[in-house]
Amino acid sequence: MDYQRSYRDLERLTSLLRFSGCTGETFVIASALCLPFILTYLVTLWRFEIVLRSKEKGKQPPILPHIIPILGHAVPFAWDTRRAISAITKRFGNTVPVRLQLGVAEMTLLSGPDNLLSIWKQSQKLTTKGYRALLANNMFGFPESASSFYMADNSGLGRSPHPDSNILPEHRIDYLTHSSVARFLTGTGLMPLSQRFMENLAEQLSTNHIGHDWDSLSDLYSIFQTDVFRAALKAAFGTYILFLTPEFCQDFWAFDNGLALLAKGFPRWLTPAPYKARDKCLENIKKWHHFTKGISHNAKAVNVDDWDPYFGAGVMRYRQELYSKMEAMDADGVASEDLGLIWAANANAIPCAFWFLIEVFRSPSLLLRVRSEVESCLIQSSTAEMAFDITKLCNNPLLQSIYAETLRLRVWHFAIRSPDRADLNVGDWLFPKNKLIAISSYTAHMDRATWNTGTDEDPHPIEDFWADRFLIYPGDSASGPLKSSPIAQAEKQENEPEHGPRFSTEGLAGIWIPYGGGQRMCPGRHFAKQEIILTCAMMSIMFDVELDTPNGSIPESDMRGFGFGAMKPKSKAPCRIRRRVR
Numbered sequence: 001m002d003y004q005r006s007y008r009d010l011e012r013l014t015s016l017l018r019f020s021g022c023t024g025e026t027f028v029i030a031s032a033l034c035l036p037f038i039l040t041y042l043v044t045l046w047r048f049e050i051v052l053r054s055k056e057k058g059k060q061p062p063i064l065p066h067i068i069p070i071l072g073h074a075v076p077f078a079w080d081t082r083r084a085i086s087a088i089t090k091r092f093g094n095t096v097p098v099r100l101q102l103g104v105a106e107m108t109l110l111s112g113p114d115n116l117l118s119i120w121k122q123s124q125k126l127t128t129k130g131y132r133a134l135l136a137n138n139m140f141g142f143p144e145s146a147s148s149f150y151m152a153d154n155s156g157l158g159r160s161p162h163p164d165s166n167i168l169p170e171h172r173i174d175y176l177t178h179s180s181v182a183r184f185l186t187g188t189g190l191m192p193l194s195q196r197f198m199e200n201l202a203e204q205l206s207t208n209h210i211g212h213d214w215d216s217l218s219d220l221y222s223i224f225q226t227d228v229f230r231a232a233l234k235a236a237f238g239t240y241i242l243f244l245t246p247e248f249c250q251d252f253w254a255f256d257n258g259l260a261l262l263a264k265g266f267p268r269w270l271t272p273a274p275y276k277a278r279d280k281c282l283e284n285i286k287k288w289h290h291f292t293k294g295i296s297h298n299a300k301a302v303n304v305d306d307w308d309p310y311f312g313a314g315v316m317r318y319r320q321e322l323y324s325k326m327e328a329m330d331a332d333g334v335a336s337e338d339l340g341l342i343w344a345a346n347a348n349a350i351p352c353a354f355w356f357l358i359e360v361f362r363s364p365s366l367l368l369r370v371r372s373e374v375e376s377c378l379i380q381s382s383t384a385e386m387a388f389d390i391t392k393l394c395n396n397p398l399l400q401s402i403y404a405e406t407l408r409l410r411v412w413h414f415a416i417r418s419p420d421r422a423d424l425n426v427g428d429w430l431f432p433k434n435k436l437i438a439i440s441s442y443t444a445h446m447d448r449a450t451w452n453t454g455t456d457e458d459p460h461p462i463e464d465f466w467a468d469r470f471l472i473y474p475g476d477s478a479s480g481p482l483k484s485s486p487i488a489q490a491e492k493q494e495n496e497p498e499h500g501p502r503f504s505t506e507g508l509a510g511i512w513i514p515y516g517g518g519q520r521m522c523p524g525r526h527f528a529k530q531e532i533i534l535t536c537a538m539m540s541i542m543f544d545v546e547l548d549t550p551n552g553s554i555p556e557s558d559m560r561g562f563g564f565g566a567m568k569p570k571s572k573a574p575c576r577i578r579r580r581v582r
Contacts (some may be wrong), residue, residue, distance in 0.1 A: 005111035013536050041067045052096070058430045061097040061108050064088065072101025078264055082412070082442060085109070085187055089443050097429055107332050107436040111425070111443040113450060113510030116517065118426045119417070120435070120509060123518025124158070125424055126417040129174060135318070139262050140340045141278055146333030149326065156420070157519060162210065164421075168368040170325040178321065182523035184315035193235055193313055194390050194530040194556045200231035201535060205542055212579050220545065225253050228535050232346055239310030242290055245284035255281045256347050256568075257565045260560045275413060278464070280341075283340075284415045285335040292320070346410065348566040349528040353535040355566075359465050359572060360536065360546045366402075373398050374537040386538055394533050400503040401470040403482075403533055407514035410557065411466055412442040413565045415516040442562070444511045452483050471501040541580065548574040 117530035258274025381387030
């Protein structure tokens, strides 16, 4: 423990009592007002020290010292989450888990590659149920009856229910919803969806307002919020959702803009706009559901290639059949579930595609490299204005490296888990059953001790975008994503291809975690990757873009959304744009 730092903290705290010119009764009153804060800090500091210095195995992580009684860390954590996380990591490192007191609740921050690898290996003992139900209620308006139904599901995420579970097979909402998405977004189910998205996107981009002459665009991100979003929505959810609710795009992004306030539980009377936007989205989805309600489909007959304009991908019809057998999942509950799915499928991938492309367009040399790789993947198509060999494109080393670096630098979320049926041991620490464990991708993605930051001659700070960070070049011991000894790198080079670099995420399971990890890793990650790379490949060879900002700068990330996934741009990205002649 850094006693000098603690002493300085206490000095700053007691300085509240040093009011210039205050004497007598005023000083006594001021001292009395400050005393609870001073005592809270001293007591929590003492308890923290006791736990930290204990050699006992299987101890709970210490509660981080704080000054505010009862509320604990709730105010600084809600006010500026990134700053709070950065301060904790800077002061205590990433090997010691610490507990945060958030009012009446507790949450343990867990970080460090070894700790994360350990917890991912035990993921079958963990659940997201409690936290997911809370967020579903706050963010997506999940009704109380559906939330209670979800919380009652104790069958687990495995194909076979837990032996102690008494849940009916058709009521296993956690397993059924997770496995249905995984089924249609992996393996043979992935390519039809990606193919349809590619065709939709080619149509959207080929018919938008951008011409062959240079034109000013107030915000490059607007193309992603309209053309890319529409292409993705129609691929997964069909064309009728947009036909029935033409304003769905605007309503959705208005909802997304206020999502952080909803997630943090701000009341409707204090922040009415996000609630109004959410209500509109739910109304739109229920209108779509009502329209499709009379269309009968047998869930067992749904296959991965089945798509129609009413429901979209087969998974959507399948989900509707599943919910029809769950009495607690009424129209409001199903609409909330689908809003959550639409948000998860678009509110992360689309901003990441924007960050990917803007980094490419701001660097002329990188743009030339990307266009060369992309053009080598073009194929002829009778159904699309522009088409790619999707497998070849998404396995390209450079494009994969840019994709991975974009997610490292822009996806800052919390993977929340809880020990499900028993306490959990990670290293020397004990995590009690049902208590929240928070894993910050920001801490992992900004770990200076593990990430390669280049050489003295060619530095690439951890805060900066580096397109080649995930590439291992033959014969170059300084390449690759990890910092490691030259000997270890040289050993890797023995198996390198003779020509060109290779993309690598080897050894990154504990530090590159944009999709979480373990059994509950995001099931849509494979489609998200193809959606991001396809979008940027198509736009990079279809358009010329020049950023209309000072020195070609790009927007900062909007920290209001820190902890909830991909960061959105804080401001507009004005540019000049034209369609290329090919």
